[in-house]
Amino acid sequence: MDKNIPYKTYLEESEMPKQWYNVRADMKNKPAPLLNPATLKPMTAEELGVVFCDELVDQELNTTDAYIDIPEEIREFYKMYRPSPLVRAYCLEKALGTPAKIYYKFEGNNTSGSHKLNSAIAQAYYAKKQGLKGVTTETGAGQWGTALSMACAYFGLDCKVYMVKVSYEQKPFRREVMRTYGASVTPSPSDTTNVGRKILAEHPGTTGSLGCAISEAVEVAVGSEGYRYVLGSVLNQVLLHQSVIGLESLAAFEKLGEKPDIIIGCAGGGSNLGGLISPFMGQKLRGEADYRFIAVEPASCPSLTRGKYAYDYCDTGMVCPLAKMYTLGSGFIPSANHAGGLRYHGMSSTLSQLYDDKLMEAVSVEQTKVFEAAQQFARIEGILPAPESSHAIRVAIDEALKCKETGEEKTILFGLTGTGYFDMVAYQKFNDGEMSDYIPTDDDLAKGFAGLPKV
Amino acid sequence: MDKNIPYKTYLEESEMPKQWYNVRADMKNKPAPLLNPATLKPMTAEELGVVFCDELVDQELNTTDAYIDIPEEIREFYKMYRPSPLVRAYCLEKALGTPAKIYYKFEGNNTSGSHKLNSAIAQAYYAKKQGLKGVTTETGAGQWGTALSMACAYFGLDCKVYMVKVSYEQKPFRREVMRTYGASVTPSPSDTTNVGRKILAEHPGTTGSLGCAISEAVEVAVGSEGYRYVLGSVLNQVLLHQSVIGLESLAAFEKLGEKPDIIIGCAGGGSNLGGLISPFMGQKLRGEADYRFIAVEPASCPSLTRGKYAYDYCDTGMVCPLAKMYTLGSGFIPSANHAGGLRYHGMSSTLSQLYDDKLMEAVSVEQTKVFEAAQQFARIEGILPAPESSHAIRVAIDEALKCKETGEEKTILFGLTGTGYFDMVAYQKFNDGEMSDYIPTDDDLAKGFAGLPKV
Numbered sequence: 084m085d086k087n088i089p090y091k092t093y094l095e096e097s098e099m100p101k102q103w104y105n106v107r108a109d110m111k112n113k114p115a116p117l118l119n120p121a122t123l124k125p126m127t128a129e130e131l132g133v134v135f136c137d138e139l140v141d142q143e144l145n146t147t148d149a150y151i152d153i154p155e156e157i158r159e160f161y162k163m164y165r166p167s168p169l170v171r172a173y174c175l176e177k178a179l180g181t182p183a184k185i186y187y188k189f190e191g192n193n194t195s196g197s198h199k200l201n202s203a204i205a206q207a208y209y210a211k212k213q214g215l216k217g218v219t220t221e222t223g224a225g226q227w228g229t230a231l232s233m234a235c236a237y238f239g240l241d242c243k244v245y246m247v248k249v250s251y252e253q254k255p256f257r258r259e260v261m262r263t264y265g266a267s268v269t270p271s272p273s274d275t276t277n278v279g280r281k282i283l284a285e286h287p288g289t290t291g292s293l294g295c296a297i298s299e300a301v302e303v304a305v306g307s308e309g310y311r312y313v314l315g316s317v318l319n320q321v322l323l324h325q326s327v328i329g330l331e332s333l334a335a336f337e338k339l340g341e342k343p344d345i346i347i348g349c350a351g352g353g354s355n356l357g358g359l360i361s362p363f364m365g366q367k368l369r370g371e372a373d374y375r376f377i378a379v380e381p382a383s384c385p386s387l388t389r390g391k392y393a394y395d396y397c398d399t400g401m402v403c404p405l406a407k408m409y410t411l412g413s414g415f416i417p418s419a420n421h422a423g424g425l426r427y428h429g430m431s432s433t434l435s436q437l438y439d440d441k442l443m444e445a446v447s448v449e450q451t452k453v454f455e456a457a458q459q460f461a462r463i464e465g466i467l468p469a470p471e472s473s474h475a476i477r478v479a480i481d482e483a484l485k486c487k488e489t490g491e492e493k494t495i496l497f498g499l500t501g502t503g504y505f506d507m508v509a510y511q512k513f514n515d516g517e518m519s520d521y522i523p524t525d526d527d528l529a530k531g532f533a534g535l536p537k538v
Numbered sequence: 539m540d541k542n543i544p545y546k547t548y549l550e551e552s553e554m555p556k557q558w559y560n561v562r563a564d565m566k567n568k569p570a571p572l573l574n575p576a577t578l579k580p581m582t583a584e585e586l587g588v589v590f591c592d593e594l595v596d597q598e599l600n601t602t603d604a605y606i607d608i609p610e611e612i613r614e615f616y617k618m619y620r621p622s623p624l625v626r627a628y629c630l631e632k633a634l635g636t637p638a639k640i641y642y643k644f645e646g647n648n649t650s651g652s653h654k655l656n657s658a659i660a661q662a663y664y665a666k667k668q669g670l671k672g673v674t675t676e677t678g679a680g681q682w683g684t685a686l687s688m689a690c691a692y693f694g695l696d697c698k699v700y701m702v703k704v705s706y707e708q709k710p711f712r713r714e715v716m717r718t719y720g721a722s723v724t725p726s727p728s729d730t731t732n733v734g735r736k737i738l739a740e741h742p743g744t745t746g747s748l749g750c751a752i753s754e755a756v757e758v759a760v761g762s763e764g765y766r767y768v769l770g771s772v773l774n775q776v777l778l779h780q781s782v783i784g785l786e787s788l789a790a791f792e793k794l795g796e797k798p799d800i801i802i803g804c805a806g807g808g809s810n811l812g813g814l815i816s817p818f819m820g821q822k823l824r825g826e827a828d829y830r831f832i833a834v835e836p837a838s839c840p841s842l843t844r845g846k847y848a849y850d851y852c853d854t855g856m857v858c859p860l861a862k863m864y865t866l867g868s869g870f871i872p873s874a875n876h877a878g879g880l881r882y883h884g885m886s887s888t889l890s891q892l893y894d895d896k897l898m899e900a901v902s903v904e905q906t907k908v909f910e911a912a913q914q915f916a917r918i919e920g921i922l923p924a925p926e927s928s929h930a931i932r933v934a935i936d937e938a939l940k941c942k943e944t945g946e947e948k949t950i951l952f953g954l955t956g957t958g959y960f961d962m963v964a965y966q967k968f969n970d971g972e973m974s975d976y977i978p979t980d981d982d983l984a985k986g987f988a989g990l991p992k993v
Contacts, residue, residue, distance in 0.1 A: 236917040256962035462691040507711035
């Protein structure tokens with residue numbers, strides 16, 4: 084091991100970020116605004132305020148301030164589980180026999196099991212500050228719902244979670260964690276909303292989708308006094324909160340006197356990837372440094388690598404504003420054999436714009452290869468990774484093996500977003516040799532694209 | 539919050555312990571030796587070497603060396619998940635309104651989910667060094683089995699785990715984590731051993747016990763070329779390895795300029811409690827400092843508070859040496875409604891002697907009260923604790939509330955041994971209001987005592 088570089092680097096509390104970084108301020112081409120689905124005009128703060136908390140609306144629309152203060156209450160909560168460690172993967176490097184230096188930023192050391200808590204506590208804080216009774220949301224794999232339940236318990240807010248039915252049934256323990264934190268959890272689609280009843284009537288026996296759960300959560304928030312809707316990914320405000328990951332990483336690298344060449348993150352809606360790369364991207368946009376950024380997505384849900392860059396509905400029920408993003412169409416649902424998260428049909432507008440501007444690369448990987456990397460990583464580095472995070476591990480290993488061939492001593496940073504402790508059904512399939520891959524055909528994708536709105 | 543005391547204190551890698559501390563060296567009354575069940579004479583190193591690795595036998599019998607070097611390979615592995623944080627529970631203090639300062643040493647931030655990895659990696663290392671093919675063990679709640687699987691994966695050792703049948707069935711995901719790390723997991727009692735077949739014949743339909751799983755694991759180790767048996771608690775060697783918890787805690791307190799008044803740990807076989815208190819107990823034994831030590835055990839398995847201090851069998855099949863310990867009798871099995879670990883019939887000989895010498899206190903708590911504390915802690919401090927750890931939380935909260943009454947500003951340290959992510963069946967019972975308590979009657983205990991050997 085390098086004498087001066089420990090396995091784990093923690094910032095001191097005094098070194099933790101006091102402001103989030105808003106990458107949009109440094110983007111020449113700003114991400115396209117959300118559109119009102121009725122008027123096709125940009126959503127106003129007033130219109131957004133019906134759905135979201137007021138301060139979060141301000142953050143959503145703010146494309147000019149590079150730094151936004153993190154309120155002290157949130158910084159105090161961050162201190163309970165942050166800073167997260169920047170880990171040097173010495174054992175993995177040795178096992179691969181690579182000259183590359185591999186680092187990962189590990190966000191899994193909290194009960195939500197992922198980075199989602201970074202934004203959940205912020206959104207709960209602003210809801211509390213606004214005097215609300217509670218919030219509604221959707222959850223797929225369950226990480227976001229768990230994180231929000233924890234945040235709401237901390238601030239004494241009611242928390243209503245619509246959980247994609249297939250996850251609700253396959254992950255009873257995720258559900259139970261949320262209940263332990265006092266949240267109510269409803270399988271979606273449900274008969275508690277108009278949109279849920281409509282979807283159930285049209286598709287009896289459906290196991291649900293994220294887009295549908297979003298529609299239900301939004302409907303309940305808008306129709307309930309003192310409630311707002313909160314979302315764990317895709318939105319600009321979420322990327323803003325998640326910038327704490329990248330800011331800590333950057334500060335830790337500076338402390339070590341190191342600099343990554345390649346930065347890799349898994350990408351579903353973009354919350355982790357956007358948060359991890361933001362401050363580094365800012366340096367690149369300002370011409371201060373250069374990095375290769377790689378978004379890794381599942382081959383079964385390839386919004387960046389095979390999607391269209393277009394305005395689309397954010398939800399199945401079409402109750403949400405339209406967003407311009409790389410999308411597979413709001414009707415797209417990954418095949419049933421897809422394990423874990425990263426199943427949203429679209430990608431964060433900010434990341435979509437950066438990708439369209441060729442500031443970031445994207446690759447897609449098949450899930451059996453992802454779980455091979457997950458198992459290898461678990462046995463060597465000791466941490467059982469979340470399936471989502473393992474997409475980034477897969478590509479980090481592949482890049483390190485390329486360095487082995489070329490002899491290049493590149494420095495690789497990837498985001499280890501979380502742990503897989505609630506994903507053992509998927510691991511069991513892999514352990515039993517029963518996991519399969521599925522890559523949608525062009526015809527499959529054409530069906531999704533056919534549903535894109537004419538904007 | 540105190541200006542100079544962060545939420546979390548991490549030692550630098552250079553400050554991590556390089557030696558384990560062996561509390562027996564400072565004990566005036568040494569723990570009683572293990573006895574050969576046939577001759578009733580103290581077990582020799584040679585006899586123990588049939589079951590255990592040679593260097594571990596040396597450690598087991600060593601009552602004179604206060605410090606034993608931690609081999610570099612183990613220290614490297616420790617760096618992957620240690621140092622563990624010493625956490626100041628500011629939010630809990632505030633919620634309780636207590637003048638007490640509450641600290642906890644959190645051992646749950648690794649995939650095994652508990653402190654068990656501290657000894658697992660040590661035992662796997664010595665097995666590897668001895669050129670063995672593999673090791674066998676038992677696991678109850680599953681934390682030890684998981685930890686050993688991880689350690690064996692790291693050193694490329696085969697790992698055979700006998701898992702108490704009721705846990706095997708109720709915790710399929712624990713089993714799957716072990717499989718992901720390459721271990722084979724067999725529900726106990728099984729038909730793969732003589733002792734298993736005998737127990738199955740005598741008690742058809744039994745859901746197993748730790749004592750029975752130990753017997754099976756020992757039988758397989760002794761009967762297989764290149765295998766030894768390893769155990770995750772009770773033994774002196776385990777307390778030695780676990781002293782890393784207490785040594786880090788002591789160093790962190792010294793760094794902060796603080797000193798605990800009360801040190802609290804849950805106690806099943808004694809691995810966590812013994813490890814946490816050892817260095818502090820050493821100071822007390824040497825007259826350098828004074829502390830109150832409190833062992834917390836389940837009311838349903840009260841070996842210290844209601845057991846007898848006597849020689850007893852360590853396992854149901856009576857294939858192991860006899861140990862002098864506080865015990866409920868090797869036939870004692872906690873009632874079926876007992877959730878989680880802390881279900882072993884006896885207590886570490888070292889801790890038993892310290893308790894008998896009145897150097898340590900013990901209390902028992904009922905499990906509904908334990909889960910109330912667990913839920914409260916989860917919501918306030920953000921970490922979902924293991925049921926075992928929650929015994930210590932319960933008493934830490936009770937002591938902090940006493941301080942609130944008296945106005946005393948005591949400093950409380952407790953061991954948060956792990957997380958409850960694989961214990962959601964128990965949490966679900968609690969959330970649904972279906973958890974009950976059970977305190978064995980004197981008659982129940984008399985049955986266990988009747989099986990004590992005449993030594």
